[in-house]
Amino acid sequence: MQSYLRAVGLFSVLVAVSIPEDALALEGLSFAHGDWQVVCDNTHTCRAVGYQNQDYQQQGEEPAPVSVIFERAAGANAEIKAKVKFGAISYGAGSSPVQDDTVTLSINDDYQSQLGAELPAYEEMGVSFSGERELTKEQVSQLLNALTMKGRVSIKFNSSAGEEWRLSTTGSTAVLLKMDDYQGLVGTPFGIVKTGPSTANIVQPKQAPVISIPVHAVAGQQLPVTTEADRALANNPEFVVRMKKALNLACDIAPAENGELNLDVARITESQFVVSTLCWSAAYNYGNAVWLVDDNPQIEPKLITESATNYANGTIYEFMLGRGVGDCISAARYIWNGSDFILADSYSTGSCRQIAPGGAWYLPTTVSTVIVGEDPAAGIDCQSEQGDSTEGMAKCALRELASVELKLTDVIESINSLENVTTNDELTAALSHSQDSWLSYRNDVCKVVRLTYAEGTMGLPVMIGCQLDLTEKRLRQLQLTKESLISHDY
Numbered sequence: 001m002q003s004y005l006r007a008v009g010l011f012s013v014l015v016a017v018s019i020p021e022d023a024l025a026l027e028g029l030s031f032a033h034g035d036w037q038v039v040c041d042n043t044h045t046c047r048a049v050g051y052q053n054q055d056y057q058q059q060g061e062e063p064a065p066v067s068v069i070f071e072r073a074a075g076a077n078a079e080i081k082a083k084v085k086f087g088a089i090s091y092g093a094g095s096s097p098v099q100d101d102t103v104t105l106s107i108n109d110d111y112q113s114q115l116g117a118e119l120p121a122y123e124e125m126g127v128s129f130s131g132e133r134e135l136t137k138e139q140v141s142q143l144l145n146a147l148t149m150k151g152r153v154s155i156k157f158n159s160s161a162g163e164e165w166r167l168s169t170t171g172s173t174a175v176l177l178k179m180d181d182y183q184g185l186v187g188t189p190f191g192i193v194k195t196g197p198s199t200a201n202i203v204q205p206k207q208a209p210v211i212s213i214p215v216h217a218v219a220g221q222q223l224p225v226t227t228e229a230d231r232a233l234a235n236n237p238e239f240v241v242r243m244k245k246a247l248n249l250a251c252d253i254a255p256a257e258n259g260e261l262n263l264d265v266a267r268i269t270e271s272q273f274v275v276s277t278l279c280w281s282a283a284y285n286y287g288n289a290v291w292l293v294d295d296n297p298q299i300e301p302k303l304i305t306e307s308a309t310n311y312a313n314g315t316i317y318e319f320m321l322g323r324g325v326g327d328c329i330s331a332a333r334y335i336w337n338g339s340d341f342i343l344a345d346s347y348s349t350g351s352c353r354q355i356a357p358g359g360a361w362y363l364p365t366t367v368s369t370v371i372v373g374e375d376p377a378a379g380i381d382c383q384s385e386q387g388d389s390t391e392g393m394a395k396c397a398l399r400e401l402a403s404v405e406l407k408l409t410d411v412i413e414s415i416n417s418l419e420n421v422t423t424n425d426e427l428t429a430a431l432s433h434s435q436d437s438w439l440s441y442r443n444d445v446c447k448v449v450r451l452t453y454a455e456g457t458m459g460l461p462v463m464i465g466c467q468l469d470l471t472e473k474r475l476r477q478l479q480l481t482k483e484s485l486i487s488h489d490y
Contacts, residue, residue: 030348030365031178034171037351038179039363043206044074046179047363050147051353053168065353066157066165067360068135068143070176074183074205076190082135082143084115084157086165087355102160105139107146108153113139115157123479124362125331125345131356147172148193207383210369210399213314213406214338226267233273234263238297243275246301250289251279266311268336271295274316279306284321292341304334304341316341328352328359335370344368371402393461401468404475411478418485442470 029040035054040046048070065087072080086103103115113136121130135143146153147169155167177193180186184203187196233239240261247253247261266274272294279289287307294301310317314336322328332346346366349359380386382396412435421427446466453459 029182031175032171032351033174033178035168036171036175038175038182039348039365040179040182041364041367043208043367044183044203045071045205046074046182047071047361048175048179049350049361049363050167050169050172050175051351051355051360052166053170054353055170064163064165065355066167067350067353067355068167069361070140070144070179072179072183074203076188076199076202078190078205080140080144080192082140083119083132084135085131085133085355085360086157086163087353101163103133104158105135105143106154106156106158107142111142113142115139120476121480121483122476123483125333125347127329127331127349127358127362128479128483129356129358129362144176144192148176205383207381208367208369209342210371210375210377211335211337211342211344212375213335213370213372215373224267224270226265230267230273231265233265234261239263242297243277243291243293243301246291246303247277247279247289250291250303250306253278253280264311268292268314274311275301276308276311284324287318290316305332307332322352322359325352325354326357327354332366342368344370369399369403370406371399372406373402375399376402390457390461394464397461397464397468401464401471404468404471408471408475408478411475411482415478415482415485418482420485420488438474442467442474445470 029038029046031038035052036048036050038046038048049067051067052065066084068082068084070080070082072078084105105111105113105115115133115135117133118130119132119134121128123129143155146155149169153169155169157165157167173193177186180191180193182203184201185191186194187198188202189195189197189199190202240263243261243263261277264276268274272292274290275293276288276290278286280287286309287305288309288311289306290304290308290311291301292304304316305318307318307320308316309319316334318330318332320330322330328349328351330346330348333344334341335344336342343366345364345368347362347364350361350363353360376398377392377395380392380395382392382399386392387396412431415421415431416428421431446463449466450459450463453462
């Protein structure tokens with residue numbers, strides 16, 4: 001979390017005025033009413049989030065910040081999962097005000113149920129999330145009933161230390177109905193707000209698009225190399241005139257009076273560049289315009305985004321703060337697939353409600369499966385019956401494994417780049433040895449699992465499933481290791 005706070009500090013220094021929270025809206029379904037909001041991504045998974053009552057804050061009261069999230073994939077009879085977390089923004093990075101306390105859910109003082117312990121911290125898109133408690137199926141059912149109940153409803157969370165958090169119901173019915181509507185569940189047996197017998201219009205889950213990164217683009221080896229001659233184009237009069245025209249078409253900001261542009265030029269193919277320059281600036285945020293530019297001046301530059309905050313090795317990043325305290329963000333990532341930049345991820349972290357540094361929850365509107373090289377499950381829809389065959393299970397698991405392994409590689413690289421690692425040869429060697437040992441362990445254990453199916457066809461998919469499970473656990477472990485290395489004062 002401290003790494004995130006350092007990023008917040010950097011962005012706050014670069015710019016100076018606040019932008020309205022509505023400016024954080026991303027592509028995809030996003031609907032808010034009262035103290036509730038729902039965000040659905042491109043796989044048709046929806047996440048409904050509620051907070052404490054904002055009206056109390058406007059009246060000068062200070063209710064303790066709290067947030068609940070309901071998550072449901074598309075399709076009939078999909079399970080609704082829910083979690084709750086309590087405001088930690090004033091307690092310091094990553095800390096929780098109730099980490100070791102017993103917390104009880106109370107609804108109208110009639111229903112009371114004790115919550116489980118906090119879940120382990122995790123990381124999504126480089127942002128750390130912690131302090132979450134998972135609700136049981138019974139707690140989810142009771143809470144949903146209360147949130148869609150007519151009349152006055154009291155929903156409270158009380159800690160053994162005497163703290164109290166009140167969850168607002170303002171807007172909850174409208175938001176949950178919107179989620180039902182998006183997923184085609186209104187009037188079906190699976191709706192939250194309005195049930196019925198129909199099953200005709202239920203929206204099915206959709207497979208996340210697969211983005212294959214060229215093999216040479218991994219580990220900072222993006223080819224071809226940007227030469228000094230390429231960089232010199234930033235000061236070439238004809239090239240500058242060409243980019244001024246593109247800038248005027250894309251951005252509100254005008255070039256400097258002296259006609260100079262601060263252009264960053266990076267080679268992406270033998271005949272194309274990535275070119276970027278400042279497009280706009282506001283309070284806590286700024287945006288660079290990024291184009292894909294051909295060597296041939298007759299071909300117009302292709303605008304990728306006007307809100308980039310960084311470009312490196314075939315990836316364009318966007319990162320925006322909702323307000324200065326950094327309790328909500330929105331971000332996106334475009335990845336080069338060898339021929340074009342593809343929107344791989346877009347997300348927000350919810351409303352600015354003082355829940356946690358960075359925001360309460362990971363709320364994606366665009367998700368994808370990013371892998372290196374060819375897709376092992378090319379042509380297979382893993383959400384359909386194709387993924388149920390033995391071959392389909394194996395190939396779909398290989399695709400997912402490739403995605404997790406890429407995330408693992410990214411985390412290892414970020415750990416190895418930390419100053420307290422680069423300056424400690426013994427630590428660097430130990431980290432490398434531990435990864436080699438873990439890889440041998442994973443492969444040996446999963447080989448044993450496969451051999452137990454020597455006479456059947458399920459050996460391969462079971463082995464890959466074993467590798468996937470262990471790799472996901474290793475990823476979470478290394479994410480925590482990175483946080484620990486960042487927070488420790490060496």
